Amino acid sequence: MRDDIDIEALRQRLLDRARELEAMAETRRQAGRTVELDQSRTGRLSRMDAMQAQAMAHAGEARAQDEYRRIQAALKRIDSGDYGDCLDCGDPIGAGRLNFDPAITLCLACAEQREQR
Template sequence: MREDIDIDALRQRLLMRAHELETMAAIRREAGATVELDQTRTGRLSRMDAMQAQAMARAGDARAQDEYRRIQAALARIESGEYGYCLDCDGPIGAGRLNADPANALCLACAERREQ
């Protein structure tokens, strides 16, 4: 276990964010529901706006699901005692990096290497 980071505070932040994501999931699902407009009464632009809003809601939902999975993985690493260490090189992830995003699973060097 790392002593240079406040794991309990980071765990609480992760749990709070997971709860926020769960709360917003129902709203996102409703916004991403199938667009059913009466074509005889609704103009083409209104239908296009509704379909664009639906696509944006689905993209937002996909991002939220990805963030939720990252949070759950971070919580699992906390429980196993592996939290705060890079998944690629096993080196410590910087405290500032974890404070910025407690779900970070890679150190800065490995994250940059993956982006190339």
């Protein structure tokens, strides 16, 4: 177990963010519902705006689901004692990096290496 990071504080941040994402899920679902295409009720530009908003809502939902999965994976790593280690090289992830994003999975060197690929 690492002593350079406050794992319990990071766990709480992860849990809080997961609850936020769960609470916002219904709003995102409503924003992404089917666009009404009744031309007698809505003008062409209004329909286009609604379709764009729907597409943005779907993209937002996908990002939220990805973030939720990353949070759940980080919580599992905390429970298993593997939290804070890079998934690629196994070296410790910097404390500042974990404080910035508690769900991060790569050390800076491995993240930079992946970006260069």
